[in-house]
Amino acid sequence: MIDIMTTDAWHDTFPGGHVGVLLMEGIDNTAPSAALDARKRGLEERLRAQFGNLSRQDLLELDMLRAYRAYYKRFDQTYHVQGQLESVVHKGKSLPNVSPLVDASFLAELGTLVLTASHDADRLVWPLRIDATRGGERFEGMNGKVRTLRANDMMMGDEEGVVCTILTGQDRRTPVMAASTRVLYVCYAPLGVGEARVRSQLSAIQDNVRLFAPGATTGRLEIYEAGVRG
Numbered sequence: 702m703i704d705i706m707t708t709d710a711w712h713d714t715f716p717g718g719h720v721g722v723l724l725m726e727g728i729d730n731t732a733p734s735a736a737l738d739a740r741k742r743g744l745e746e747r748l749r750a751q752f753g754n755l756s757r758q759d760l761l762e763l764d765m766l767r768a769y770r771a772y773y774k775r776f777d778q779t780y781h782v783q784g785q786l787e788s789v790v791h792k793g794k795s796l797p798n799v800s801p802l803v804d805a806s807f808l809a810e811l812g813t814l815v816l817t818a819s820h821d822a823d824r825l826v827w828p829l830r831i832d833a834t835r836g837g838e839r840f841e842g843m844n845g846k847v848r849t850l851r852a853n854d855m856m857m858g859d860e861e862g863v864v865c866t867i868l869t870g871q872d873r874r875t876p877v878m879a880a881s882t883r884v885l886y887v888c889y890a891p892l893g894v895g896e897a898r899v900r901s902q903l904s905a906i907q908d909n910v911r912l913f914a915p916g917a918t919t920g921r922l923e924i925y926e927a928g929v930r931g
Contacts, residue, residue: 704828707925714833714853716928721888721899724822724920725910730802730881734913741796741808745789748811752790760787765814768893776851776868782814802877802884805909815888815902818857818865822883824875826860831925838863841873855889867891883920884910899924 705722752760760766760783769780788794789811796808806819836852840863848869850856856866865871867889877884886906888899903922910917 705923705925706828706830707927707930708830708832710833710835711831711855712927712930714927715855715891717892718855718927719888719890719894719896719899719924720831720855720857720927721890721903721922721924723886723888723903723906723922724883725886725907725914725917726822726883726920728802728882728884728910728914728917730800730877730884731879732801732913734801736912737801737804737808737909738798740909740912741804744808744812745795748786748790749793752786755790757787757791760790763814765894765898768891769814769816771893772867772891776854778868780816782810782816786811786814800877800879800881801913802881802910805912806886806906808909809902809905812905813898813902815890815894815898816867817902817906818871818887818889819877820864820871820875820885820887821877821881822885823881825864825885829857829859829864832856832858834863834866840866840869842869843871843873843876845873855891857887865889896924896926 766783773780803819806817810817834850834854834856838850840850841847854866854868864875888902890899
């Protein structure tokens with residue numbers, strides 16, 4: 702059953718925040734896509750034209766980066782997507798090639814700056830919950846390192862534990878693999894990002910996926926707002 706719930710802790714901890722979810726199915730994640738690669742090159746050129754004359758400090762003042770910077774600053778950390786944007790704009794680096802499903806999300810993420818995770822929907826143990834960390838949970842990251850989570854971080858969990866938080870990223874158990882055919886994309890947006898940007902991110906991911914999987918279907922697209930119950 703594809704079921705997702707929000708907890709009181711999430712609503713109370715992150716009023717004005719949002720989480721967007723997009724489930725896409727019927728996908729071949731193994732074939733390279735010239736169309737997706739071309740869209741990557743186009744985004745790189747657009748970002749350099751749009752932000753190339755801005756200093757690092759100027760980039761930090763973009764409203765989207767300010768919202769995430771305020772969130773990360775509470776934990777004495779920095780928003781990693783900010784660094785990825787700088788690497789494309791100021792260092793001339795290209796977007797990576799991981800797999801079509803992962804690249805579709807990362808391409809959209811650099812365009813909107815909305816933090817997004819990609820999970821193999823068949824590796825998740827449903828139902829899911831959108832929640833706030835209590836602190837002390839054990840979490841194995843994608844790099845295999847086990848960390849103890851800090852309290853009051855926006856997270857998603859399934860029946861076996863935490864699968865992603867804003868600060869620590871995704872877990873080792875549920876990431877998209879080459880053989881994945883069903884993917885759940887999850888956007889995490891603290892106060893200041895807004896529902897419209899989350900919706901734009903989900904729409905951009907859909908468009909990117911359909912470049913290499915035109916027959917893919919959308920099983921679910923939903924945006925949750927913290928503080929709005931029911």
